[in-house]
Amino acid sequence: MIPFISKRLFVALCVCLTVSALSFALMFLSGDPAIAIAGSGGRAEDAEAIRIAYGFDRPIVVQYFDWVGSALVGNLGQSIYFNVPVTEIIGNRVGVTLTLGFISFFVALVVAIPLGIAAALRPNGWIDRIALVIAVSGQAIPSFWLGLMSIVVFGVWYGWVPISGAASWQGYILPVIVLSYYAVPELMRITRSGMIEVLGTDYIRAAKAKGLPMRLVISRHALRNAVLPLVSLAAVQLGQLLSGSIVIESVFALNGLGRLAWESLLRSDLPVVQAIILILALLYVLLTTLADILNAVLDPRLRGAS
C-alpha cells in the first residue's frame, strides 16, 4: 500500500511540474508578452520598459524557475490589469466557484447514484428508460444554452429565481441544476453498468443463496463493489465541474474563478489566467490522486498488492 501511494504521489508531482511548465509557456505562445501587455497602441519604449520591469529580458528557464519558486511560497505574481497580487484576486473569487462546484457535484451524486442503481435493478424498465433519456439529452444539450433557456423560462417567464448574480442563495439554484445536469449522465452510466456487472456475479448469487434479504445483498455486497469505478470517475467529474463552470459562470454572471479567467483573457491579464489554469490543474491532480488512494483503501485486492 505504501509503495503504491508513494508511486502515485510521485507521478502526481511530475504531472504538476509539467502542467506548471505548460501554463507558464502559454504566456509566450502569443510571441512577446511585453507587447501584449503594452497593448496594440503601445510604443516600442513602453514594451521595452515592461520587458525589464517584468523580467522578460531574462532567459526563459530562469523566468520559469523564478515563477515556480515564488508559486511554491504562494506568490503567483501580479495582475497586470489590477496591479495587485494574483492570489488576492483569486482569493476573492474562488469561493463562488468552489461553492458552485461542490454543491453541483453533491446534487449530481444524489441524483445519479440512486437512479443508476434503480436502472440496473430493472434494465429496460421505466426508470431505466427515463435515465437513458436524461443521459442522452444531457450529453447533447450545450450547457450554456440550457443555462440561457432556463433563465428565459424560470427567471423571465415565471420569475421564480433571480436571473443573474449570486447575491442570495436563490442565485445558485439554476447554475447548480444546469451544472449538475452535465455530471449526472456519466456518473449514472457507470453506476448502472457497474451494478449490472456486479449483480450478475456469482458472489451476489451466493449472497442470495445464504438467504440474505435483497436490501442487504445490494447494500453490502453489490454497492461496495460497484462504487469502486465510481470513485475515480467522481474525482474526474468534480474536476471537470470546477473547470467547466467557466461557461456557466459567465452565463449566470457569477463572479467566480471561471468568469475571472474569461475576463482576464479578454483584457490580456495573463498572470491571472496562468494562475487559474495552474490551480485548476493542481486541483484535478489532487482529486484524482485522492481517488486512487481511496480506491486502494476500499479494494482489498489493491491494498495487498504493492
Add this chain to the structure above:
Amino acid sequence: MTDATAETKRASVWSKMRANTGVMIGGTLLALIVLIAVFAPLLAPHDPIAQDLTRRLLPPFWHDRSVPDHLLGTDHLGRDYLSRLIYGARVSLGVGLGVILVSGAIGITLGLLAGYFGGRIDMVISFAITTRLSLPIVLVALAAVALGGASLTTLITVLGLLLWDRFAVVTRAAAQSLRHQEFIMGLRAIGASPARILFLEILPNMRAIILVVVSLEVANVILLEAALSFLGLGVRPPTPSWGLMISEGRDNILFDPWLIALPGSAICLLVLAVNLFGDGMRDIMGPAKK
C-alpha cells in the same frame, strides 16, 4: 481474411445497422445535416452575412409579425436566420471533422506506439495522457485561441492539439491486447517491421472502436466549438456559427428568445444525431471499451 468472408461480415454489419433504431435515426439525421451543410449555397434563401438594417429582428413564421421572405426571421443586424442556421452546419461539421483529423492522427499514433511497444515509450506516453487530462480543457483552449488570434484555423489547431487523449487511451488498450494475438506474434516471428505490423495489421483491426471514438469526439468538439464561440473566443464574427449566434442573440433574450432557441436546438439535434449513431454502432460492433 478472404474477400468472401469480408463481404459477409460487411453485409451482417449493414443488416445489424438497419435493425438498430438508434443507428437508423441518428444516421439519417446526420446524413441530412451533412447534406444541408454540403449544399448550403443552394439551400440558403439569402446570403448569411448580408445585413439589412431596415429588417432587424423579424420573428419566425409562427409569429404574427413574420415576413414570408425570412422564414425563420432575422437577427439584430437584419441577417436571414434560416440562411445563417444552414451555413452554421458547415462550421460545426467542418470544425468537428478538422479537429478529429488532427486529434485522431496524434492520439492514434501515440496510442499505437504506447500499446505496441510498452516499456519506456508507454511510460512517457501514458504520462503525457495523464498530464493532458489534468488540464482544464475549456480554459486552456480559450487562452490558446485568445493568444493565437480567434479564427477557424486556430480553433481547429488548438482543439486538435488538445483532444487526442481519448483516441490515445482507446488505441493503447486495443494495441496492448492485439500485440499478444497469434497472428501478430507470427508476423513478428517472420520479421515484419513494426511499422508494417502497426499500420497494416493492427490499425485495420481497430476500425470499429476508432469509429466509436470518432463519433464521441465529434459530438464533444461540436459542443466545445459552440461554447468557445459563445464566449467570443471561437470563430470570428460574422461567420455563422451556432454558438456565436446564441451569443449574439443573448442581448435580445428577453423579447426574442427564439434567437437563442433556434441555434441551440440545431446544436442539440446534430449532437444527438452523432451520439445516437455512435452509441448504436458501439452496440453493433460489440463490447468496445470506452
Add this chain to the structure above:
Amino acid sequence: MIETILDIQSLRVSLPTDRGVLNAVRGVDLQIKRGQTLCLVGESGCGKSLTAMSIMGLLPRYAQVTSDRFEMVGQDLSKKTEAKLAKMRGRDVAMIFQDPTSALNPTLTIGRQLTEGVMRSEGLSRKEADARAIELLDRVGISNPAARLTQYPHGFSGGQRQRIMIASALMGRPRLLIADEPTTALDVTIQAQILQLLGELQSDLGLSILLITHDLGVVAAIATEVAVMYAGRIAECASASDLFATPMHPYTKGLLAAIPVPGVTPRGCELPAIPGRVPGLIGTMNGCAFRDRCAHSLSRCADDPVPQYYPGTGRFVECVKAAEAET
C-alpha cells in the same frame, strides 16, 4: 422409508428472448432422498443449471417457472412468498458455484461472508457464528482457520476458495447442497480432493447433494443416482451403478461410448462422437428432442408424448426404442 428431500414434477422454465420464447427446461421430474447424491449430467445449454437455479429461487426475474409439484423437505415451495423462500435459503438448501474466484465477494472478509447468513437467520452472536465458521473451515481443510477469518478472498488459492465456499454453504446446516460444476474451474488434482471432501461431508452430515456436471468422470466418482438431461428434459434416470452398467437411452449410450476406458478401448481407435447438434429450444417442439442425432430413430419418434419406461426402482427412460425393447 427414507425421507424425500426434494420432489419436483414437471418443472418448466422459459426465458423470453429477442427471437421468441426459449423453453429451456421442458418438464423435468427430480427426486432426491436423504443421503443421496444425484448428479444431473448434460451438455451446456441443456437446462441443468437453470433447474438448479430454480430450486434455489435464483432465476432472473423475467424467467417464467411452472411446475406440478415443487416440494423441499416436505414443504410446498410454490405456495411460499419470496420472503419465506429467502428464509429457507442457506438453512434448508445451500449452493456452491463453478468458479470459486467469483463466488466470494472480493471486498468482504472470509469471516464476514461465512457468518452473515447465520447471524441473521439463526440470530447467532458474532462469537457463536465465528466459532461455527472456524469449526467448518477446519473441517473442510483450511489450516489455522481462526486467523483466516479476517483475510480477504484474494489471499487464497482456487482450491482453498472452493473449500471456503463449501464451508460457507454448510454454515446454515442445510439438508440439501446444490453444487453447480464445483470442480470444473479447478486443477485435476484439486478436483479429486474437492470431490472426496464432498463425499466425506455427505456421509458425516447426512447431506443430500444435487451435483450438476458435464463430466462423467465426476459422476463416476461421487454419484449415487444419475439423471441425464438433454434439451430441457430428463432422458434417463438411474442409480449410478445401473446407468454405467446398462445405459438404456441412446444419448446416454453415446455419452458413455465417448469415454475412453483404459485397457478396454483399443489404442489408436477413434472414439465415437455423437453426430449432429443440440436442437434450438425456441418455440414449441414435439417428439423426442434427440431423434435427429439418434442412430435408431423411427418415424414415431416425432410423435407426442414420447413413451416413458420404468424398468426398475428409481429407474426411468424416455425413448420409444427402449420402451419397446423391454416390453
